[in-house]
Amino acid sequence: IKSEAIQSLILQTLSSEETISDSRQLALEGKSLSSTEDQNVIRGVLDSLSSKEMVEYKQITTTSYILTEEGKLIDEKGSHEIRVWQVLPVKGKGEPITVPELQKLVGPGIAKVGQSRAFKNKWIAKDGNGFVRSAEAPVDETAIQLREIREKGDHTSGESVTKELQKRKLIAPKKHIHYSISKGANFSTEVKQLETDLTVEMLQSGAWKDSSFKQYNFAAAGQPTDGGALHPLLKVREEFRNIFFEMGFTEMPTNRFVESAFWNFDAMFVPQQHPAREMQDTFYVKNPVKSLQPEPEYYERIRKVHEEGGYGSIGYRAPFSREESEKLLLRTHTTAISTAMLYELANQKGGFKPAKMYSIDRVFRNETADATHLAEFHQVEGVVADYNITLGNLIAFMQEFFGKTGNTKLRFKPAYNPYTEPSMEVFSWHEGLGKWIEIANSGIFRPEMLEPMGLPKGVRVLGWGMSLERPTMIKYKISDIRTLVGHKTDLDQVKKRAAVRLEKGDD
Numbered sequence: 001i002k003s004e005a006i007q008s009l010i011l012q013t014l015s016s017e018e019t020i021s022d023s024r025q026l027a028l029e030g031k032s033l034s035s036t037e038d039q040n041v042i043r044g045v046l047d048s049l050s051s052k053e054m055v056e057y058k059q060i061t062t063t064s065y066i067l068t069e070e071g072k073l074i075d076e077k078g079s080h081e082i083r084v085w086q087v088l089p090v091k092g093k094g095e096p097i098t099v100p101e102l103q104k105l106v107g108p109g110i111a112k113v114g115q116s117r118a119f120k121n122k123w124i125a126k127d128g129n130g131f132v133r134s135a136e137a138p139v140d141e142t143a144i145q146l147r148e149i150r151e152k153g154d155h156t157s158g159e160s161v162t163k164e165l166q167k168r169k170l171i172a173p174k175k176h177i178h179y180s181i182s183k184g185a186n187f188s189t190e191v192k193q194l195e196t197d198l199t200v201e202m203l204q205s206g207a208w209k210d211s212s213f214k215q216y217n218f219a220a221a222g223q224p225t226d227g228g229a230l231h232p233l234l235k236v237r238e239e240f241r242n243i244f245f246e247m248g249f250t251e252m253p254t255n256r257f258v259e260s261a262f263w264n265f266d267a268m269f270v271p272q273q274h275p276a277r278e279m280q281d282t283f284y285v286k287n288p289v290k291s292l293q294p295e296p297e298y299y300e301r302i303r304k305v306h307e308e309g310g311y312g313s314i315g316y317r318a319p320f321s322r323e324e325s326e327k328l329l330l331r332t333h334t335t336a337i338s339t340a341m342l343y344e345l346a347n348q349k350g351g352f353k354p355a356k357m358y359s360i361d362r363v364f365r366n367e368t369a370d371a372t373h374l375a376e377f378h379q380v381e382g383v384v385a386d387y388n389i390t391l392g393n394l395i396a397f398m399q400e401f402f403g404k405t406g407n408t409k410l411r412f413k414p415a416y417n418p419y420t421e422p423s424m425e426v427f428s429w430h431e432g433l434g435k436w437i438e439i440a441n442s443g444i445f446r447p448e449m450l451e452p453m454g455l456p457k458g459v460r461v462l463g464w465g466m467s468l469e470r471p472t473m474i475k476y477k478i479s480d481i482r483t484l485v486g487h488k489t490d491l492d493q494v495k496k497r498a499a500v501r502l503e504k505g506d507d
């Protein structure tokens with residue numbers, strides 16, 4: 001309502017006076033509109049009127065000055081130098097005042113500054129151990145200037161004085177904005193409602209001919225857009241991926257979720273009677289009913305090492321069934337891919353060459369979901385194949401790898417995997433939780449797995465694996481995995497969570 005009144009005030013004033021040179025001179029019902037708030041309202045009205053080209057306006061910025069707390073004190077009681085002069089005796093008409101006495105009389109701060117300025121002004125002089133007056137009636141310029149500024153917001157003593165007073169922190173500038181206003185091309189005292197859109201109806205009726213249209217506002221802020229966001233698992237995956245690249249590893253092609261039991265278990269020397277193979281633990285695929293056949297000679301070597309042994313092993317001495325081998329399943333670990341890659345490495349053109357390979361991808365286990373388990377998750381896995389490498393190399397690789405993730409204090413505990421010997425669980429000291437936590441599983445792949453592939457005898461292969469979800473949950477302090485993946489995922493959190501740097505540790 002106020003802005004409507006101001007709008008008609010501006011239009012009426014322009015109509016009778018042509019221009020308004022200073023918007024602070026406008027007054028509504030006898031009340032001045034010079035305050036900052038009123039000038040802001042005027043600005044809004046001017047923007048609206050000028051978008052219709054009814055008025056033109058210019059912004060004028062001026063500066064006035066206000067007294068600081070110290071400035072106010074001087075305005076009230078006089079400058080430090082005059083206060084020093086005031087307490088001193090006229091020469092010969094009293095005991096000269098010593099520095100300690102002066103400090104008692106006016107306070108140490110005022111005594112120090114006031115004495116030095118009064119000296120410079122030649123208002124006071126030394127007399128024996130003390131000071132006496134040397135001017136009769138000094139003029140306290142500073143106090144006079146400050147009074148003028150208090151009363152008028154400015155003074156007439158020139159710019160150098162302004163600078164000096166500002167430097168002494170006695171005054172502070174204050175900016176003021178006002179406007180000069182004149183008539184625009186479409187000036188009228190009536191404000192026409194402007195059309196924002198050209199409609200079909202206006203075209204059909206011909207009303208468009210008499211309509212005025214609102215101008216485009218190219219400076220308007222657009223609608224906020226909703227951008228995509230990387231899922232926390234993808235951010236942590238990127239960190240692991242970069243560490244592997246730094247260490248010279250290449251990525252394995254993990255783009256197949258459905259795997260044969262042959263690659264997922266048999267080729268890795270996992271016995272066909274192993275509990276992990278049961279339906280409660282593994283998702284089997286009904287259709288197609290069986291996998292393609294592996295290379296017959298390789299299959300035969302695998303069958304033999306399971307049933308009868310070989311390569312220094314006595315095997316499992318249990319029946320090995322082709323039907324079991326040809327079952328299709330959702331891979332339970334990415335080590336199935338590592339195994340297929342090692343087989344390729346052994347049988348590639350030109351023969352075996354040392355390799356460092358990694359993968360980070362999804363695996364599936366037939367588990368009931370709870371706060372820390374899902375039926376699908378991701379594995380991070382590194383595999384190194386070379387001549388004559390040892391358990392010491394495996395430990396060194398893991399120390400470098402996990403060191404780059406901020407896990408510098410590691411412990412290794414003997415463990416069991418059907419496909420590695422020796423096997424080790426890896427523990428890391430978690431500073432934040434104050435305890436050792438298991439972070440990975442590792443080992444040296446068995447000859448029963450490597451030799452049937454045709455890898456040269458001196459070649460050893462080491463590897464380590466872990467989940468991607470666990471470090472992600474630790475990093476982002478997520479206690480329930482179901483809020484990270486699946487239909488209960490908190491999308492808002494996905495958007496808000498910042499990137500992480502693994503090398504900064506876990507706490």
Ligand code: PHE
Nearest residue numbers: 333335441442443463464465
């Ligand atoms: N496949 C193992 C797991 O699922 C990890 C692992 C990889 C262990 C390589 C040893 C060597 O936990």
